Amino acid sequence: MEKEIILKISNLSKHYNYYKSVLDIKRDAIKAVDNVTFSVIKNEIFAVVGETGCGKSTLSKLIAGLIGKTSGNIYYYGELLDYGDKKKNFRKKIQMVFQDPYSSLNPKKKIYKIISYPAVKNDIIKKRDRLDFSVSLLKNVGLGEEIIYSYPHELSGGQRQRVSIARSLSVNPELLILDEPVSALDMSISAQILNLLMDLKGKGKISYIFITHDLKLVRHIADRVCVMYNGKIMEISPSPDFFNTPAHPYSNVLYNSILSYDFKKGLNFINLNENNKKSTEVNKEKEKAGGCTYFKRCYASKEICKENEPPLEDIGHDRMTSCFFPFTHPNL
Amino acid sequence: MIYTVAKTMNLEIKDLTLRLHLKKPAGGYINVVDSIDLNVKGGEIAAVVGESGSGKSLLGLSILRLNPPGVSEIVSGSVKIKCLGEKDELDIIKLYPKDLPSVRGRLISMVFQDPNTSLNPVIKIGEQITEAIFAHEKRDKSEAKEIAISYLNRMNVDGRARFNSYPHELSGGMRQRVMIAMAMVLNPCFLIADEPTTALDVTTSLQVLNLIEKIRFESGLGVIFVTHDLSIAKNISDKVYVFYAGQVMECGKTEEVIDNPLHPYTVSLIKSIPSLSKDYMPGQKLFAIPGYLARDDFTPGKCRFYSRCFKKDKDCLQSIPLNDITRERSLRCIKV
Numbered sequence: 324m325e326k327e328i329i330l331k332i333s334n335l336s337k338h339y340n341y342y343k344s345v346l347d348i349k350r351d352a353i354k355a356v357d358n359v360t361f362s363v364i365k366n367e368i369f370a371v372v373g374e375t376g377c378g379k380s381t382l383s384k385l386i387a388g389l390i391g392k393t394s395g396n397i398y399y400y401g402e403l404l405d406y407g408d409k410k411k412n413f414r415k416k417i418q419m420v421f422q423d424p425y426s427s428l429n430p431k432k433k434i435y436k437i438i439s440y441p442a443v444k445n446d447i448i449k450k451r452d453r454l455d456f457s458v459s460l461l462k463n464v465g466l467g468e469e470i471i472y473s474y475p476h477e478l479s480g481g482q483r484q485r486v487s488i489a490r491s492l493s494v495n496p497e498l499l500i501l502d503e504p505v506s507a508l509d510m511s512i513s514a515q516i517l518n519l520l521m522d523l524k525g526k527g528k529i530s531y532i533f534i535t536h537d538l539k540l541v542r543h544i545a546d547r548v549c550v551m552y553n554g555k556i557m558e559i560s561p562s563p564d565f566f567n568t569p570a571h572p573y574s575n576v577l578y579n580s581i582l583s584y585d586f587k588k589g590l591n592f593i594n595l596n597e598n599n600k601k602s603t604e605v606n607k608e609k610e611k612a613g614g615c616t617y618f619k620r621c622y623a624s625k626e627i628c629k630e631n632e633p634p635l636e637d638i639g640h641d642r643m644t645s646c647f648f649p650f651t652h653p654n655l
Numbered sequence: 656m657i658y659t660v661a662k663t664m665n666l667e668i669k670d671l672t673l674r675l676h677l678k679k680p681a682g683g684y685i686n687v688v689d690s691i692d693l694n695v696k697g698g699e700i701a702a703v704v705g706e707s708g709s710g711k712s713l714l715g716l717s718i719l720r721l722n723p724p725g726v727s728e729i730v731s732g733s734v735k736i737k738c739l740g741e742k743d744e745l746d747i748i749k750l751y752p753k754d755l756p757s758v759r760g761r762l763i764s765m766v767f768q769d770p771n772t773s774l775n776p777v778i779k780i781g782e783q784i785t786e787a788i789f790a791h792e793k794r795d796k797s798e799a800k801e802i803a804i805s806y807l808n809r810m811n812v813d814g815r816a817r818f819n820s821y822p823h824e825l826s827g828g829m830r831q832r833v834m835i836a837m838a839m840v841l842n843p844c845f846l847i848a849d850e851p852t853t854a855l856d857v858t859t860s861l862q863v864l865n866l867i868e869k870i871r872f873e874s875g876l877g878v879i880f881v882t883h884d885l886s887i888a889k890n891i892s893d894k895v896y897v898f899y900a901g902q903v904m905e906c907g908k909t910e911e912v913i914d915n916p917l918h919p920y921t922v923s924l925i926k927s928i929p930s931l932s933k934d935y936m937p938g939q940k941l942f943a944i945p946g947y948l949a950r951d952d953f954t955p956g957k958c959r960f961y962s963r964c965f966k967k968d969k970d971c972l973q974s975i976p977l978n979d980i981t982r983e984r985s986l987r988c989i990k991v
Contacts, residue, residue: 479947511706511944513927514927515945517941521940542937563937577857581886583932
């Protein structure tokens with residue numbers, strides 16, 4: 324079967340400028356997203372993982388058109404998208420669900436208004452139809468019609484997150500960007516949301532970009548995994564391969580730091596000092612020209628990594644990694 | 656060596672009940688912590704696992720009698736603590752308020768959830784740590800500084816370099832380690848860790864967990880580890896207390912409870928988390944617990960998990976006692 328590419332991103336960058344002091348003429352830039360290239364296939368779940376500050380939220384905002392890019396291109400079915408684009412037809416096909424359901428719903432509006440507003444604005448329904456429309460959408464996400472006259476504060480966290488999802492589904496999007504949709508919720512509630520997302524995906528044409536830091540969820544839900552560090556892509560792999568053999572050293576570190584309830588990992592406090600030497604903060608400082616961004620923390624680094632930046636290369640089996648020494652042996 | 660001595664230390668909570676008075680229109684009260692029995696020995700880590708709103712943080716606060724005054728009161732129960740170097744057992748609940756500061760920080764100390772808000776942003780971290788020393792002990796300034804630096808070093812923070820840093824200059828994981836250093840600086844016998852890793856990244860949270868494990872072995876510390884994550888509880892704790900709506904639903908040794916859960920709540924909780932084992936198929940439907948933790952669940956006279964349980968029955972509409980199954984395991988369910 325031919326895989327249809329829904330979203331193509333090429334060499335996308337977003338730099339935030341800042342001045343070291345008031346009189347500083349030379350400005351420095353934080354490279355929040357730096358030269359990122361990937362594409363999302365139709366009806367797949369594309370997971371983006373990484374630590375705080377690695378640029379995954381900036382990436383999602385760039386795709387949703389909430390902020391302007393510095394350079395690079397975003398293509399949606401071959402059409403170029405840009406910040407402030409007036410092409411509503413394309414814009415409404417990409418929707419976003421935010422992390423915190425407590426702050427992303429307007430507290431002064433009733434649920435049916437919240438849900439139907441995007442559809443009315445985009446001329447999908449008439450204003451008089453919005454009650455029926457909201458009820459049918461709420462049914463899609465597993466909520467009853469009794470809450471359509473409620474305000475957001477009357478709902479629980481899980482219900483609110485469902486309302487956010489219903490709102491983003493109201494304009495029939497083909498790409499849904501989920502920015503940590505379950506990290507603010509309890510585990511019993513997050514299972515409800517994950518099941519809902521899987522159901523919606525099974526129904527048809529929707530694709531997800533699933534941004535998270537929880538690798539357990541990624542293994543459960545994702546088709547492909549993209550690991551980001553310091554604004555750059557470290558690895559893109561199909562999910563089963565990724566969890567068999569994380570190719571990039573950073574992926575390996577992430578993989579080894581997952582805790583799970585079904586095995587006990589000996590917490591090894593002996594290695595702690597060693598970890599401390601390689602500072603664990605995502606380094607925002609300007610790196611030396613050239614060289615791998617992960618060089619400082621990497622345990623497999625060699626002399627070549629200091630001088631040259633590894634390009635994002637194909638290593639077979641649909642996998643890409645930006646490392647000179649990718650792992651190929653299975654992880655135990 | 657320390658480890659064997661530490662076993663004589665004991666923190667025993669018996670029948671602790673914290674009552675929360677509700678605001679005017681609704682009125683009345685609910686027992687957010689309802690006759691809790693909990694026991695930690697020195698060198699042991701006990702995890703308290705539960706959903707948000709189940710009262711696990713208030714349990715941690717009420718052990719130190721830091722529960723919000725005015726709206727809540729401790730109705731009954733005792734928190735008996737026996738430490739090294741103390742002659743008698745001490746009941747924290749019976750202490751006069753003026754005696755409490757000598758217990759807090761010296762015998763039991765606490766690490767809070769969010770390191771970003773629990774450090775004072777305008778005071779250097781070194782000063783904040785030495786402040787704790789001066790409050791309890793008579794020491795020179797230089798002496799206190801040396802102690803603070805040595806504790807920071809033990810927490811894998813470069814003490815000499817970071818002594819004069821402000822909290823905003825540190826990363827999240829480092830701030831949490833400073834918080835632990837501050838809690839440990841008076842060498843307490845027990846530590847209450849209230850979700851210390853929730854605000855942190857996976858890699859940094861693993862470091863903090865390693866650190867707690869390390870000081871537990873080094874100084875025979877007894878830890879009450881409050882968390883909502885069963886995976887963390889499994890990896891760090893010796894015994895686990897599963898909390899729901901202010902009551903212990905099930906408790907016992909961690910391995911037994913998590914590998915072989917009995918209470919319907921524990922069973923469904925474990926089923927609702929994606930597993931990492933090799934024979935687990937990704938993409939299958941997760942078991943979701945219907946509904947959510949509501950205020951009605953706190954009403955007495957029925958099982959508190961009644962509205963969400965898959966095994967519920969007419970018999971569950973009575974108050975269910977916590978029964979001992981084996982010597983180390985108890986369960987609050989009549990359907991098993």
